[in-house]
Amino acid sequence: MKMEFEDRSVEAKNMKNKIQIISRDGEIKAEGRADGQVVLAWKGEYEEGDKILFCVEKTNAFYMIRVDDTMDESFVYLTGNEIVFDVPFEEKKFSYNPKSFTGERHYLSMRPAKEYETAAYRNLAVNPMDQHGDTGCWPHASANVETRGESVFAARNAIDGVLANDSHGKWPYESWGINMQDDAEMTLEFGRKVDFDQIVLYTRADFPHDNWWTSVTFTFSDGTEETVSLKKSTEPHIIPVARKGIEWLKFGRLIKADDPSPFPALTQIEVYGTEA
16 A cells, blocks of 8 residues: 655544554555554564654644654644654664664554643653654754754754763764854744743763853743853753743853863753643
């Protein structure tokens, strides 16, 4: 069976929630469907060019998605009927657990989030299945620079939930790298309005390889800003910042310390709060 990748939003609204594994040639290798929770356990190996299609009946809604059994569930807000996840290979795989997407037995799942989960105070920034581009899956991180375009320095690494910051490079030491660019800036989009009261930064601390930032500025979608001071540390920087009705924030105006190293970087950003 083959399938074309195009806008099928009308068709999707008439279908159950589903997960499909689709080959480069459009062949459906495995499929799971259900009215609510979908569980797909399948036997077979991923091949380069494979995609994972998550299709939902209800948009502008919250879902819990497990894209691989080695990865945490992603608590995401979906604004589109279809999310296409490109299975990573070669260099693109370096920012993931090397056991991810390997072997011949796989377990994926998707379900609508429970009301108590949506209402809970939590980290609103984390999304292990974030990818480049506007996929309709939020939260989403992007940046005006990623060191040499390498996957281990992509903006998505800063919201994947992995906190190891005492080295750099392949998983679990992936980070957002700024390529020594003074005007580097990362944008975190929530896809809807949220309220929060705390931001936590895990700056990369592979000293003496790394530098660090002494000052950073947050710009928020409501037009306000917050400049905060940081210090050289392997510990998380806990920043009390209260805002309501925020759709996105930018992390920029990064002032690095007077240190010989030219390599400051961000391992993780966490934003704690609730739905607006």
